[in-house]
Amino acid sequence: MLRAEDGEALATVPLPDRDISAWLVFDKIANRPIVLTTEKLHLIAPASDRLEIEWSGDQFAEAPLHLTSISEDGRFLVSYSGYTFSYDQTLPTDRANSFTTFDLQTKTFRLLSLKARVLPAANVVLFHAPTNTMFVPYSATIKIKIKGKLITAKGCSCGTNFADFLHLGADGSLAPATRLQLPDDGANPTLISASNSMALSPSGALGFVSTVNKKIFSFDTMTGEIVNEETVPDNLTYLYYLTSHQSLLYANGTNKFVMLDAQVAPVINAVRVKKDSTLISGFNFLSGLKVTLNGEEVPTANRSAQNPGREIILPLGRKDLPPTQELRIEVTNRDGLISKPFVIKP
Numbered sequence: 051m052l053r054a055e056d057g058e059a060l061a062t063v064p065l066p067d068r069d070i071s072a073w074l075v076f077d078k079i080a081n082r083p084i085v086l087t088t089e090k091l092h093l094i095a096p097a098s099d100r101l102e103i104e105w106s107g108d109q110f111a112e113a114p115l116h117l118t119s120i121s122e123d124g125r126f127l128v129s130y131s132g133y134t135f136s137y138d139q140t141l142p143t144d145r146a147n148s149f150t151t152f153d154l155q156t157k158t159f160r161l162l163s164l165k166a167r168v169l170p171a172a173n174v175v176l177f178h179a180p181t182n183t184m185f186v187p188y189s190a191t192i193k194i195k196i197k198g199k200l201i202t203a204k205g206c207s208c209g210t211n212f213a214d215f216l217h218l219g220a221d222g223s224l225a226p227a228t229r230l231q232l233p234d235d236g237a238n239p240t241l242i243s244a245s246n247s248m249a250l251s252p253s254g255a256l257g258f259v260s261t262v263n264k265k266i267f268s269f270d271t272m273t274g275e276i277v278n279e280e281t282v283p284d285n286l287t288y289l290y291y292l293t294s295h296q297s298l299l300y301a302n303g304t305n306k307f308v309m310l311d312a313q314v315a316p317v318i319n320a321v322r323v324k325k326d327s328t329l330i331s332g333f334n335f336l337s338g339l340k341v342t343l344n345g346e347e348v349p350t351a352n353r354s355a356q357n358p359g360r361e362i363i364l365p366l367g368r369k370d371l372p373p374t375q376e377l378r379i380e381v382t383n384r385d386g387l388i389s390k391p392f393v394i395k396p
Contacts, residue, residue: 051101063101065092073117077154079124086115086129091152110150110159119177126222127152128177128184131161133169133192149184151222162224167192168210171244174288178254182218183227183271187259189244209241209262213248215274230259230274238263249291249298251314253385255336258298258312260286266298266310270336270359272384277359278333284308315387321379321394326367330379330392333360338384343377 051061065072065085073086083101085092088109095104109115115129131148146163147170153160168188176185188210195202211232216224232240239262246260250271257271264286268278284302291312292299298312316339318332330341341351341362354361362381371377377394 061099061101063094063103065090065103066106073115075118075120075127077120077124079120080154084118084120084127086118091115091127093154105157107157110152110161115150115152116172117175119179121182121218122179125154126218127154128218128224130170130172130175130186132172134163147186149186149216149224151218151224153222160222160224162216164214164226167194169205170213174244174247176248176250178250178271181254181271183254184216184218184224185213185248185250185257185271186216187213187230187242187246187248189242189246207244209239209243209246211240211242211261213242213259213274215271228272228274230257230269230276232259232261232267233276235263240265245287247287247289249289251291251312251385252293253314253387255383255385255387256314256334258289258291260289260300262286266300268334268359273337273358275337275359277335278313280310282308282310316381316383316389318379318381318389318392321377321392323371323377323394324367325369326365328364328366328371329354330362330364330381331360332381332389334383335359335362335381336383336385340382342380342382344375345378 053060067087067089069087069089075084077084080096082094082096090109091107092103093105095102115131118127118129120127129150131150133147146165149162151160169190170186171189174187190205190207193204213230215227217227218224241262243262249258255271257269259267264282266280267276269276287301287303290299298310300308302308313334316334318330320331322329335353341348348364350365352363354363374396376396379392381389
């Protein structure tokens with residue numbers, strides 16, 4: 051325990067582990083640190099002036115826990131546990147990504163195994179506590195060959211173009227919620243590498259993911275729909291949302307960081323009034339949005355099926371919108387963020 055003002059060591063506690071590597075997470079609810087090594091999980095007694103182990107238990111047997119987050123109510127530790135594979139030929143499908151929760155009240159583990167030949171980099175799995183959602187961008191693939199009694203597995207950090215969203219239930223169970231699928235760009239593949247990552251807007255309703263072909267995609271965290279994309283001139287590595295500046299911060303593979311203006315509210319670029327409908331074009335249109343016309347909500351406003359994140363269709367056309375009247379259109383996303391008004395003069 052260090053004092054932040056001057057770095058003075060206030061307290062220490064020895065851990066009865068052989069391994070000197072550890073993950074550390076702070077439990078704000080119970081006011082204590084929690085330590086994970088590859089051997090054990092240690093709960094430190096709540097205190098502000100001392101460090102003392104309250105409980106220690108063996109790590110979950112399936113695989114050691116990696117980067118760990120804590121649920122907003124302080125009850126569950128949520129972790130990625132790694133990729134497992136059985137060399138037993140009678141179980142050729144016994145391979146899985148393992149995600150683990152630990153109940154701090156009952157001291158019990160729960161496991162979710164997603165049987166797949168893809169896996170994420172452990173340090174970029176992202177857990178958003180307010181929405182109990184874990185974002186898992188896959189960056190590596192596994193190839194398995196079976197020849198007679200010989201089974202071999204070979205990994206490749208070749209990247210993929212998809213990610214899974216997992217939801218943490220009230221009982222501590224994790225379950226797949228939805229999937230993000232990035233578009234295939236043909237000759238210049240859109241791939242998430244182990245050096246890429248995800249970031250979230252302050253509300254968690256909008257997410258960002260970087261790719262190796264110098265693109266940043268914005269997506270709806272509830273549905274996985276792409277709502278915007280931007281190409282940058284740099285190689286993209288780690289991505290972070292800087293709330294204080296409303297900007298995306300990313301590393302570009304050199305000794306520099308880049309700050310990029312990041313729109314998290316809906317944006318209207320154009321409005322086209324047709325005979326029987328009105329088309330609103332822009333980006334960051336999330337599921338559950340509302341559209342107001344001159345301050346009144348349009349109850350039947352729908353995002354288009356072909357491009358839901360960037361187009362909204364109103365069932366109001368020229369016959370419903372008098373050309374002599376000024377039209378003031380606004381879009382409000384489900385997190386309460388409102389677009390700048392788009393005004394059509396008579």
